[in-house]
Amino acid sequence: MMEKLNASSEGYFILLGFSKWPQLEVILFVVILIFYLMTLIGNLFIIMLSYLDSCLHTPMYFFLSNLSFLDLCYTTSSIPQLLVNLWGPKKTISYAGCIVQLYFVLALGTTECVLLMVMSYDRYAAVCKPLHYTVLMHPRLCQSLALASWVSGFTNSALHSLFILWVPLCGHYQVDHFFCEVPALLKLSCVDTHFNELTLMFTSSIFALIPLFLILTSYCAIARAVLKMQSITRLQKVFGTCGSHLMVVSLFFIPALFIYLQPSTENSQEQGKFIALFYTVVTPSLNPLIYTLRNKDVRGAVRRLMERE
Template identity: 45%
Template structure:
């Protein structure tokens, strides 16, 4: 709800927000707490195992598994920005979050989300080099280059996203402090801001385009070239092996990009509160939970490493 300048004088500036979350389901609070706790533990254990085995197993000391291990660490960090807070809110029923804590949560959510998008593009590039330029693969994807690509994925969006978060929280929040969402992020925050937020909404969509669509196009180009190369392979087993190493990555890309794009790239008029919450759960919780399953169940090397690592 937008307020005129005259109305602002009668309103108090917001110093904290109330995250409504799933407060419209009062009878399911305990059930939701249990479900989200199990999901968080699954994310920590599953991604933690992937990190450990990609570090200690000699058979997994390749660029592909180096990126998978880093992606798993990123998934743990990304989920930990929102899920512990959600669990606390469900347990205590308080749901309040300070203005500063909300800003910090938003900032880290965006920095880590952008890092995920960029790292997924890096992983697609790694597969492209491995399949399309196999003779040059050890030279192009040496350890130094791999480290540089991971570091770049982590830090390239930091200045832009810190600035964008600052601009969002410089808006006037002088009306309701009830944030109808499960955590702090731009779309529901902009709905609470007073005055004209059009420029800020355009800015959010533009940055989402930059950090969602640009890496996605790079992934798409990589896989178009990969598919063209794989189809030329004379061996059927060679084609199936190449497709199997890429299919896991494509599944993670589809889950993460699909849900994130629906929230950030759709016009605001087509949003419904319930659907935004559901898709937000997908890119912050469901994808990180399925990541280790996708990479382990569809990968013989990871399964063998897990069998050696875990007691019978």
Template identity: 50%
Template sequence: MAGENYTIVMEFILVGFSNFPKLQGFLFAVFLIMYMNILIGNGLIIAITKTDPALQTPMYFFLGNFSFLEICYTSVILPKLLTNFWSDNKSISLLSCAVQLCFFLILGSTECLLLAVMAYDRYVAICKPLNYPLIMNHKFCFQLVVFSWIGGIPVQIGQTYQIFSLPFCGSNILNHAFCDIPPLLKLACGDTSMNELSVYVVLVLFSMASSLIILWSYFKIIAPILKLPSATSRYKAFSTCFSHLIVVGLFYGSAAIMYVQPKASESEEIDKVLSLFYTIVTPMFNPVIYSLRNKVVIAALRKLLTK
């Protein structure tokens, strides 16, 4: 590389969906509606978990935090994406890209940890019902939430620093909807194998560890539920877990396909769609998933809306 001329990259051009010029207005409307649905839907969940007396339990405390997380998560991505639909200048500075990536990774790790915490809460509620108020007391729940929010900060700041310590030279066309690790590594010069290894280590650290906690929790939950005497009791117990399992499946499924797929099968357009699925589509449906089968949440929403 020393003997060749390279242009040092100081900013990236976020391609997004600009290769569909005739659909810019339509796509802007679609993503704006999705963003508004995320803000309103998750905002309503936060409101009812804070104000309704029937929802002052650890499960809904975690759900309120999860809804706030989803708003933050999508707000890292969508405002810039919406701006790019109408702006001819689709550039993003190196610093802004690093900040966006850092917040995106931190909130992503928070989501992994919070999903694991919510699974553990269901385990204690079903397997240790008599000790539930003692174990899941307010102080312990608060500590779990704080750990979920700050647990990934040091690792993800280090991950971001490592990515942006790489030399970016030559092309600055980032064929993605936002600053994410896989498209950034494609633009980096030199050997990125150590960085790719680091990405997989961090993925295992957060996603694998949290998914193992989730699997362990539900493995422990199944036997006590099946021993319940009545079908109504079994249905009620399963219904409290079902919504969480759907959200876990959507988030981990789309993220795993995005980050773990073999290089030979990578497609930039498919990557864009998959990344938007777990950053936008899943947060949009979370309020529906959690309220559809939950009569307590539906009743609280009706009470709030009538007020």
């Protein structure tokens, strides 16, 4: 019996993904590949530009570079495997590969929640405490906040990954998703997973709802400060930088909350796949566009770089 329970540890999983719609798989492959290439190019562009141009050596672009690197890792942790599964008849992933993918997807997703909260604090300090901004957001603090975001994400993921390793999976191999995630793997167990589900709910509240609450609190304070501004130029700059961050926050949190707050049914499971596809594929590709379009700092950095060349 124990051999059957631990059969998956020496075998593989089948990622069902979008196999219910085989006619869509070729279209999805092309669309996802385009967005993935956009993600790679756009985020690498932001990282390189922030590194090469000294005028962009500011807290905002330091955190933005972290977000771009995070998005590169986040998409790469699941999209190449999805493209392989969409292209060929086999939709398998090894047990070890599944656990590694689960670890990195959860770690990077959690890190993004915390990093977006940190970025909102940076915008709050820039708008509401402009005279003390350089003192508040000194380089060592920025590095510590970024490091704390990464460490908290990977620590949280390590906890859930270990719990998954201890859960017997009863020899079932079909994962009803396009990547390995904790809820989908818990459904394969034939033992009580109530503790795992409670732990997941508790940590999700800490790393998703609390950051979202603090982000909204920061923007309430920013909104009050904006209403008091007299300078049109400064007002436009605030709307430019804060509006970009708020749009990125909306694209990340709204789909994720929609998935986890809707009741679990067969239809919601299928809808959840497409919503997860949106924030896994589309959102990381849009982030560079959101932050660079109509951004005078970025346009100036590109112009200086081209003149230098």
